[in-house]
Amino acid sequence: MAFQDIVTQTVTGLGYDLVEIDRSAGGLLRITIDLPWTPGQPGGEQFVTVEDCEKVTRQLQFALEVEGTEYRRLEVSSPGLDRPLRGEKDFERFTGQVVDVTLKAPVGAVASASSGGGVSANRKKFRGTLEKAAEGWQIVWSDEPAAKPGQRVSKKRVPAPLQALGFKLDELKEARLASIVDFKGRRPRELGE
Incomplete structure (x- = not known):
């Protein structure tokens, strides 16, 4: 055996x-x-x-x-923070989580890719939220940088548009959970605390 x-x-x-x-x-x-x-x-x-x-x-x-x-x-x-995603069951399990996706071919060569217009044609790596799509899966992200702690953000500022990339599992080279660690441990206070 x-x-x-x-x-x-x-x-x-x-x-x-x-x-x-x-x-x-x-x-x-x-x-x-x-x-x-x-x-x-x-x-x-x-x-x-x-x-x-x-x-x-x-x-x-x-x-x-x-x-x-x-x-x-x-x-x-254990798989750790950057757990690899293999197979349909892993993708279902981690729907809604932030993931890192690497495609086998650049976006311009992927037939099922439906990007929001601002994606470079030779881009293969993406980080965003994993969602179930009509024909497979999609990753949704914004290229706007996150606000730094204490930074004032204008209420009039228009946020960057969300972009989406549809893909099928056979188009992936690798998919992993994004290893995002919060060392501060600060969470927004809930109402009534």
Whole structure:
């Protein structure tokens, strides 16, 4: 049995989703796991813990030893902030989230691309909000820079228009969640606080 099959069966048998398997030339076997998701469940509220990784590591060490798979080091981890999106289920799970998308071909060469007019014809990388479209998916963004903390913004200023790019999964080279971190931890106060 191939080591990929062993890893897949072990991880799914423990109740986790297998996100990625990476085997390097130096003998490192890196496994990325995530908690299973069902439609209707919020996308980012469950996290893989250290205990989850330990449990999968122990079981994989045993299963790989029984099958005689050679490796020098085994790493089991969560997908992290910049989780790769693979397949329709991941796109459904993270609809409404900010994502980074890289196309296989530039916008001018993509037949299904419907941009808002201001997109360079040789552009392949986009960051925006992921949305379900009539024929596949779309990413929506604005090229207006975000206001800096404390910066005064005129109420008369007209915001930059939103742009959208439609795509199908087979047109993607890579898609990942955008790793946006708020180190300040400040949130707007809710009414009544």
